[in-house]
Amino acid sequence: MREDKQSVRRLQTSYITTIVSITLVLLLLGIMGFLIINARKISVHVKENIGISIILHENVKEADILRMQKGFETQSYVRSTRYISKEQAAKELQEDLGEDFVQFIGHNPLPVSIEIKLTAEYANNDSIKAIENRLKKSDQIKEVWYQKNLIALVNDNIHKISLIILGFALVLFFISLVLINNTIHLAIYSKRFLIKTMELVGATKQFILAPFIRTGVFHGIISGLIAIILLSGIIYVGNNQFPELHIFDNFTAISILYVFVIILGVIISLFSTLFAVNKYLKINTDKLYF
16 A cells, blocks of 8 residues: 555656646747747837937027927838927936036036937938938938947847847757656656556557557646746736737737647647657567666
């Protein structure tokens, strides 16, 4: 009885280990899949936060500034605009510095400006340079300022990060196959004598495989469901942290990702189980002890 209880306990432990291993791998693959699905949306979000500051001459009237702002808003390259008066610019700089520099200097040296946020298609140095040249033709505009190095860095890194994510996903998928296969292999290792005994008494290959296949499919489904629950929590937190990405708007893609996670869990678990059981069906009886 004691030996039976120990065997049952070891079997339960191996099952739990298998489910946990598959769940963790599926969760990581799910996260990578989610990042790949939203890579373009993240890229667009980053690019659309790139801005151009249009510095105006002191003698430009506010009515002309507002008229100019409305004209910018009709341009295809503009996502949004913001008029920054001298007082607003001073207030924002005071918040950044933590002290009242206007009182220290005795006057407000900051110029009036209009801040433009670009659409993602125009958030590159070539397009911005063309926009800059066009804007500088206006007599009311004193200077057009933007961070050239930052824009080039953002565009280069977005491309590199996309390739890194794709490469990491492929490496992770290979590692997951090896990890899950080894975990299932160890779980079936404890039943190698039972498998061989069933074969020796005349049981067919399909009869021996059937319970292992059912268990493998069950483990894959359970692991997939747990991974989906954890992944949903991560996506929910991500949506709260970055509401501007509107993550849940792409509900169809997320649903497909969830189905893919469950199917992948079943396939990996099933094939790993078949591989491990077949190995012990073909192995020589003397080698079962090693």
